[in-house]
Amino acid sequence: MASIEYIILLTALSGLLAYGVGRINKVAGAVVTIIASMFVFVSVTYFGYNNELINSTELFPYVTFSVTYLGLFFAILVTFIFAMVSFFNPFFVEKYKYPAAYSMLYLLSLAGVLGVFFTNNFMSLFFFFEFVVWTSLFLIPMGKSRRAASSYYAFSTFGSFALLAAIFVMREASGTFNIVSSMASVNGTESAIVMVLLSIAAFAKLGAFPLNVWLPRVLGNSPDAVSAVFSGGLEKLGAFVAVLALVKLAPFGFTVDVTGLQASQYVIAILGAMTIVFGTLMAIRQDDAKKLLAYSSMSNGGYILVALTIASSTSVAGGLYHVVAHALASAAAFLAIAAVSRQTGTTKMSEMGGVIHKMPVTYVVYLIAIISMAGIPPMGGFISKWLIFQAVIDKGLILIAVAVFFGSIGSFLYVFRPLAALFLGQEFPKWAKTMKEAPVLMLVPMVILSGLIIYTGVLPNFFLGFINDVLIESGVTPLVLGNFTVEGTNGILQPALIAAVFGVGVLIAFIIFILLKKSRKVELMDTYTAGNFIYTEELLHYSLDFYAPLERLYEKYINITKDFYKKLENKVVTLGQVMKYYFFTNKPEITVFWIIVIIGFLLWGEVL
């Protein structure tokens, strides 16, 4: 038995402990994060799975908790990602300016995340939400850019205000802050307002179009381990809010013909589809591996939104499974890139090549992660995409299907690019001597994540069974599961069979390969160059502007959203200057002006 209150409190206190220890020894402080986050993950999973989490609070009676399947599902996933990524902290803290603060903030944001998922009160939800924003906010500038942090803050605040407004509307309607009863009591116009506001909060957190600008900046520029946490964990807060907004609230508007969707659902699905397309197109043209993965996170967030809006049993199950699959895959991919950048000091793909020869395990981890990310069997991403396709086809959503398939095929393009440019190709001599495989402690989480990615792809029924509990709790019909099969609306899938058949195929190919004559090993530089003599590895490596012919087709249009927000930013700055001029100045004429205005008001009051 374990009390949620004490788990959260313990996490927060261990954050302070990490700070204290970190002041004495940087690495020891980071080791505290491993122990604490592993402890949190194990206790939440063990006690949560056995229904032994205690809701009651003793020390802070104002904060109330309740364990829902939805909250537990997200809590287990996100604490797992935090626990896995924490293994990277000891190897990275030394580079940061405030290593002790880094360890502390890491654990504090974990405490905040737990609070968000377990509270049953909207006011504490808002508090924990802001707590996560404020703790993670200061993790970002320890990486490359301060601007990313301010961008994150701006969009998060927008989302938080929307959430707060939604909470007030619900309070007005129901007279309570309790999540379940206040969401149940809104209807009609209020329900519509709440849904729009909550959707805004979800969009801001997920980094979906049009609130997408912060995501690539933050994921591309924050410290390597923090990017993994953001993509695999914190971004999923948006999915949590999206479930509240899209699945638990009744949609509104007129019914869009044939599809059976309400207008509000259709609009959000279209925005999700746009997120998929824009994320994919931008990911294809990135040179920075982390930015590429960041845009892919955006595009996968679009899948989650599309799935949750359709709100049928396959789609919601697919959306929630996509949350799992993408969290695992993107965390693994970000960690693999982090392992490489630790040795090379850069994440630019055009500056690296042939990393595979020195870091084969990292390569395999990245390979498994991207296979899942591209939705190719036998990895987890295939199951979730298959479920989402089922729902899209079943509803006959053609325009959204275009986006969904475009994103799916486009993901082959962008995930292959780091593979070709960074891991494969010519081995650069400047790294060849110094580079070596990541230390064992870093390999452990990567290998565990890869194992889980394969497990979710081969035997998804355990996780889908848990998701079914969430579906029943949310009032959605659960998915039909066989022993090893998953039933969709227009077909049955047996993932274990696909994996087995793939294994048989590879076995046959391997036997053919091994029976034939052994090949002679030649150097990488010993290649066909059409009669040219090339002696430098860099010249024989194709990595810059990888998809140049494709990029040329749309490079004119990429800055539209960014320009819009730039203009908005300028307007806000202007407004700030006006404010400053009229309210915070020591010019005598302004003071006189205000005195006259105030006297005028007073006199006007007298007259009335």
Next chain:
Amino acid sequence: MILNILFGVGVAFFGFVLQTTVAGVNRKVVARVQKRYGPKWYQEFLDIFKLLSKRATTHGWIFDFGVIMALGGIIGTAMFMPITSDLVAFENFDNFFIFVYLIAVGMLGMAMSASGSGNPLASIGVMRALTTMLAYEVPFMIVVITIIKLTGTSSVSGIAEFQQLAGNNWFMIALPLGGIVGVMSLMGMLGKKPFETYIAPAEIASGPMVEYGGKQLGMLFIMHEITVFIEVSLFVHLFLGGAENILLFIVKYFLVYTALNIISSVYGRFKIDQVVLFFYKWPLIMAVTQAFIAIYLGWVI
């Protein structure tokens, strides 16, 4: 279960023999179109066995592993392929999406191996192949989801059976716009002109295959033959009503492949960005129009 798997391996082998034979015959057909005599019909077999028996060079473990993964993925995909409506290795599990996505494992293996060779020309070839894939796949998928929506099943043999039960009402005819899109996408998939930029012999040292020789090239040839088998059979099952018996399947298969080859032999070649622009213009518009007509208006011939 073991029997099913053995049957599946049999399907893959059948596909290899069928396609290699048909490809050999087609080399003669195309030669006649171009007023040449052409090689013997079994020339393709000779090529492959010669390559398999030769001693080759390798560029490291990923170069070899990629080839194994490519051939393995494609054999695995072919094992799911129905031949007639009854001859299916794994009944009810021949889901359309398996073909589209499991085939990608094979493609990924080949792309990985090609990039692992360290030759920039191979990477450029892979880039072109992936870009072409982005072009032809989306219109094709839209047409296929229309078919799945109409039939209510995503099982490939189920879709074929649906057309047979409807009195041989093939989707090629029932969805005319979709049928045209299907043909164009199939030409892209097979790398036929005008969409053959990524494997054309005259372009950058024949693209992804530039570094291969000996058994690796032989295995990739086998992989290519089985890939073509999967793609053409998919077209036969989805658009031409599948086949009641194996003979009819072979006839339909041969006709589709030969027709595409004849069309292809009189075309020039698109640049890679022209391929993308082309597919995102007419085929996509046609596919979406067809989907709207069939799903929203319910007009199916």
